[in-house]
Amino acid sequence: MQSRRPVPDQATRLAALRAFCDSALDDYPELSQYDQFEPDFWDGIDCLRIADDWVRQHPQEGPKALADGFVFPTVWDDLEDRRDQQRYGLQHRLCDAWITAHPDAYSLAQICARLQHMLQFAFEDSDYPLPTDEDGPAYYRRSPDQAWAFPDVPACINRLSNYPPTPAWQTFAEWLLDGSWNREQPPSTPGDEQRKIADAYIYVHKEIQRIALGLLEAGRLDYPRFVRAANTWGRAMMFYCDDTGLDSDDVDLDRYAEEAFDEDDSNDEAPEDEGLDDESSQSDEPPTEEAAAVPPELVNFTVRYVEDALAGLPANAEKLADTFRSVEVYQTRWLLQALAVVERLGMTPDNFLDGFGYTAAVLERFLSLQQLPRNPSAELLAALTGFSRNSLLTALPYAGQASRVVLDALGWSDLQAFQREYLNIALAPQSGWGTDLPNTLDETVGVVDRYLLDKALAEADPDHLREYLAALEPSHWAFPETRVLLDAYQGIGRPALEKKLSRHAQPAMRIYGLLPVTGPDDVRQRYLTLKKLHKEVRKYGAQRQANSHAAVQAGLENLARAAGYPSAIRLEWAMESQIAESALTAATIDGYDITLIIDGLSPTLHICKAAKTLKTAPPAVRKNPDFIALKTQQTQLKEQIARFCRTLEAMMSSGETLALDDLKPLLKMPAVRLLLEQLIVQADDAALGWLDAATLTVTDLEGRQQVAERTLRIAHPFHLFTAGQLSAWQKEVVTHRRVQPFKQAFRELYLLTPAERDTGLWSNRFAGHRLKGKVAARLLQVRNWSTSSVEDIYYESKEHGIYATFNFLDTGHYLSETEHFTFDTIAFYRDQKALPLEQVPPLLFSEIMRDADLLVSVAHTADDYSTSQETLQRRAELVGELVQGLGLQNVKCEGHFLHITGQRANYRIHLGSAAIHIEPGNYLCIVPAGSSSTEFYLPFADTDRKMAEVLSKMFLLLDDMNITDSLILEQIQRGG
Template sequence: MQSRRPVPEQATRLAALRAFCDRALDDYPELSRHDEFELDFWDGIDFLRIADDWVRQHPQDGPKALADGFVFPTVWDDLEDRRDQQRYGLQYRLCDAWITAHPDAYALEQIGARLQHMLQFAFEDSDYPLPTDEDSPAYYRRSPDQAWAFPDVQACINRLSHYPSTPAWQTFAEWLLDGSWNRVQPPSPPDEEQRKVADAYIYVHKEIQRIALGLLEADRLDYPRFVRAANTWGRAMMFYSDDTGLDSDDVDLNQYADEAFDEGTSDDEAPEDEGIDDESPQSDDIPSEEPVAVHPILASFTVRYVEDALAGLPDNAEKLADTFRLVEVYQSRWLLQALAVIERLGMTPDDFDSFGDTAAVLQCFLLLQDLPRTQSAELRAALSGFSRNTLLTALPYAGQASRVVLDALGWSDLQAFQREYLNMALAPRSGWGSDLPNTPDETVGVVDRYLLDKALAEADPDHLREYLAALEPSHWAFPETRVLLDAYQGIGRPALEKKLTRHAQPAMRIYGVLPVTGPDDVRQRYLTLKKLHKEVRKYGAQRQANSHAAVQAGLENLARVAGYPSAIRLEWAMESEIAESALTAATIDGYDITLVIDGLSPTLHICKAGKTLKSAPPAIRKHADFVALKTQQAQLKEQIARFCRTLEAMMSSGETLALDDLKPLLKMPAVHLLLEQLIVQADDAALGWLDAATLTVTDLEGRQHVAEKNLRIAHPFHLFTAGQLSAWQKEVVNHRRVQPFKQAFRELYLLTPAERDTGLWSNRFAGHRLKGKVAARLLQVRNWSTSSVEDIYYESKEHGIYALFNFLDTGHYLSETEHFTFDTIAFYRDQKAMPLEQVPPLLFSEIMRDADLLVSVAHAADSYSTSNETLQRRTELVGELIQGLGLRNVKCEGHFLHITGQRANYRIHLGSAAIHIEPGNYLCIVPAGSSLTEFYLPFADTDKKMAEVLSKMFLLLDDMNITDSQILEQIQRSG
């Protein structure tokens, strides 16, 4: 077995260097200030200064010792203790700093010898003994990039690439590029591709290019040597330039070197990372380089190599597939050369992919990135020399030339269709993939009917059939988009509806494009999509968000098919139809059943002989009319819930309704009822209650205002700015109104002085610790995007503004993070942070309300305190209820409710609902679940904590009638 060990002279120098490093750990303050080395301990230490001290002490052998110390690594397992590990870590860094700053001939000789040894004996030796017993057959010998301690192959090549171009350097560089050492790695499974030693080193592109340029400048790089180097180092030897029409989207892989090293390191090697950082080529000692122009000779060599490689296909296709994997072509001549290969090999659309690596290479050169229209005619003439099969094979891969390929095939009539086909399939607005991907983007899969109809009208049916058949084996097959096209033409409805039962998201988007088949078809499909929207709530946050977007896209498609201007107008029309066609009463065997809306709940009233029954007798429950009424009751309940959400969203956004849009809505009893319980604003002026029959608004003084143009559901901000918020709260309570959602008592969030000072962000909820799963669920329900913890955002389409919640301590997914910390809130427009003072007040208030809700529901800390805005609304509500109900012996002061009972005096905190018997004894009362709905609240979306406060208030006001022994014992003990 080959082994490279220091000769006696080198061993002597290394022993002295080790002794110096051991002393340095104590003598240099910057090295001795920590007992345990931290991860960033080495940062900021001037290793070159310490190395200079060593050389001054050993002027004769000092420089050689530093070169020896770099190329003869210590076996990690031989290090005895932590001190020994620290000493070796220092030694390696001193040596590296010195040879980088002083690239002398001896260091060049030693680095070259080490590199030559590693490459030549990749499978016979390792300077660091690696375990192989459990990895038979010898895993590390199959992965030479992981087989050595520092410096590894990459580090040695990096140092050499910066050395002066001396004759000795040039000789070694020739050997390195020629690749005579580049043997095939032992395969693992017999069917695995045959990889060579150089294939393991994918992070040395810049270094190999510097070495090649150095040889060229020394006039020692001719084309045959360039070919050998390209066959060895692949992409590293490709010198693409703009004037040759070749480029690459390859990234600087050096930046990932550390990650790759960590992934491949075994548990046995793990300690080594603690002592020595992986030496990436772009170390602090080597300045980063600006991109430079490609040398014209190297560019010409590259072009010649590419031409020869294409002409030589399919030989060596496996190697070329990696070499050209990221090439980009900008001149049509490369497309024509690829077509010539397809023609020569007799490739067809059906068997193109079976050519494996050859096909992969050709795809790169077919994908023309740019084609000025002035060159289209010239390319069209050149394409006429190729067979129909060749053009069909190339069509899906031709990039910007695909339209010219269509012309050459005689299919100019398909230009518009191809554009629409790709627009639908590639979802260019979403950035989430292709072929109707699962995405929160509601525009994916929505069809522009005018353009698609026009494209289909222009397309010759025979051409279209041949075109789609030719794409079938290619990456342009797009099966979901094909289903969409079929559905658009009324094909495949049963199969599509079967997919809906499995909640397939592409099917949800496509379902709306089916042609209308009957008078009730649109309504039934509308109800199906609404049902799907409800059913997918059982899934996780990400799938739920994607599914809701798919349903919305389906509704938008359905609206366009049915002739409505938008999905919201479709919804209103369908809900109106449902209301108008509803069965509201029936008489069955002497029983009179009527569907009425009691409060906000649809209820069946059942009477016989003037007597009201509590429930339906079994005799009528299976009757068709009773079943129809029950179905209508369920639909009406869902309708009320849907319009509650719609109207609340309209209030939150400040949206106005034109009277022409409002009148059809008011035909629905549910909407009629909901709107008459809300404070509205007519024509941006008068605030009051709506009379749906006369379209008049009655203000606080009883004056009536006729709505002439539009109507808006008033936001608390509107009431506040009008100076009427408190008055409307009194009005709601005095008339015992139950609003469908919080309006008069809705939390209002105004800009604080601190937020005016910070300017671009709010710290209002910073520092709160939250539960990940609860927070993710709540955000999703509130229509926040939670697909990435980097971007927790809400999009206001009305304003083109994004609100962002910034969280700390999150994992990859919010729902998988146990706990995280709320940080800041910011707003963006056109990707620029907005000053908070410029954010529309309604949007600001609603975003802050979401944040407050998030903190109050998902908080993880026992010390959580309710926000001032929430406490203020509860204080106002309790105050109005006390006055409105004429309650005595109770008053509200600050954030507490004070109650004078007969047994004791009590106070209840409005935030926590905690009770204390004055002066200070805690009273524990656990509310019963049923008590939360027994007390009047002026809104239907019950504030459970507020209901708990009220239930405790009424209990303690009548404390003489308390019978619970545990409560009585606490009260008596406090006295």
């Protein structure tokens, strides 16, 4: 095995440098604070100052020692302990800082020798193995006798590119660019593509370009050398220019070098973090606001190289596919040159991709015209008509902005509108991620503008359309899901589509609504199917569930358009109204009168015979078709009530107003009338009160009635608070023992705090709470938060164009995969800019804070979790109103405690935890029953379980003389 080791003089200098670094760990106070778990530790160390101290102590040999220390790696197994590893980490950083600041001839010679050795012996050097494809360019094959390989090839090239272009530098730079050392890598497995040594170093583009510029300025870069360099370094040698119609969409690969190196790899045997940063990612190039102009000679070399490469295809196509994989073309001449190659090689749509591989990959880039010149039609059309039909069909899916002119050249101008709609559907995601109806949170994907698509299909010649779609079949414009959509739009393939629905395929959910309406019950049947799918996908993980819900919503929007409704919400209201109107509500079976009634908020079957009410129906009646139909209707009514509870609560949370024309169809449904009449509403943005659905009047606290003339809104607690009536409405709800379908009067209300006014752009209200990952992910998902990534936990308010974000600490990539994490801040954004909290609509702010409060109260990990002030306040208000409304004696609410005077003892119950103490301070343990139902009145249906526990304990202790449980009695006797 080849190995490059220091000569005796170098070894002596290195030994002295090691001794200095070892003592420096103790002598320099900033180094004594070394923390291996502090990733930014070295950023605060002035390594150049320490290196200067070394040179002052060793003025003759010190600079050479620092150059030697940079280029000769230390074998990791030779490092005896953690101290030795720290010393080596310091040594490398001192050497790097010095040679970067002092690029002298000796260090240049050492770097060149090191780099030349690594490239010439890339497969034999035990100190520096070549990067492997499997691990990526930042990881290396290692065995116990191998060195920690710094400096590596990218680090040496980086240093070299920043050295003055002396004659010695120029000579080595010529050798590096010419690539005589660039041998083929041995394939990992038989049949692997052949790669060369230089192919492994994709993060050195800027450095190679700086070296090429240095040689050009020295007059030592002619076109033959440029070609050799381009054949070696590929994309790094492409100097594109706007004037030539060539550009690159390549990202700055340097920015990924450090990320690739730091990526976790459980099989990596490298040392933990004592070692070194990937120096290849560091650039000494000062930041500039705009790139310097490219010298004309290099532009001309690049254009000439591109022209020669296209003319020489398919020779060397594999290398060219990588060299040109980021090129963008803006002039029609490149499209025409690529099309000439298609014609010369006899390419067709069927064999383009499968038969020509790398050649096709090169041609794709040059066929894809990024921008059509202002007046191209006549000249470009004339040039295109000179090519064969097969060549034009082959180029069509790759022609970019020129595809419209290609259609004209084929004589298919009638397909212009269809192609536009076809691509609009297939490339619809606003997120920019994925094509062809991808699984996405974007509810617009797959939603069709029926007017435009109808017009496009009417204009298209059927024969042209058939040939067009056939030509696209082998290409990346095939878009199979979009083809299914087009078939469904024309009534084709319904059975296959419904089979996909049974597997919960998301594209099928989006497409299902597009099928033509076949009868009066078809729309309702498909509506119920989509609603059923919305419920069924809850069994999946957070991301799939969220994407599926978006797909269902797109399907409902398509169904609404197909059925002639203006929106999905109007479709929903119409379908629910039809379901209610067509419902079977009563039947007489074998003398039993069975009626479906709504008792409270629950639909129940009332069974009666000879004026006697029965609890259940006899077995014979339960088998009757009419009874089965009533049970089915009962289930549908339950689901309808649940759906409208969610809809009405969402309308309250957003502050949405309903025009009377939209409200009247809703009021045809008994369930909706029932729900609305238990809610406080606001008529015409003014009067607050109870709604009379029959007369559309609103009755306020004083009994005054006002007819709603324009709009109606479900009042949010904020509206009641700003009107100064919140407490009065709470009393009104309890006094008349109303049961609201969800928390309204006693809903938690969150207002800006002084601390939040001070922070301005974010809230720390719930910061520091530790949460359970799976519980939190599930809860956020149910509350319609996007949880696709921990870096993007957000809720979108479409009404206001605002995104609310929850920021968490200590998370993995997905919340559900993180056992515990910490709540950090809450912020709001509009147009990608942070929105001051004072500018957030109060209702949105309150609801987002309510979600956060619910999150930390349900998913918290700490035993000593403290209930929020808002929740405690609402519970105190509720208890106070119940005590007064029910005329309870010996109960009072003070602060966060409920005080009860019993006959056996006095008690206090904490409103947050429901913990009981016997006065003055003995704890009383009472375990709540497992049933979720309550036997006492609460003013809302979505029960606050902790509040129910508080009240159940209150009623138990008020009547403590009737307690029979021996364990409870023993505690009371001992505590009293």
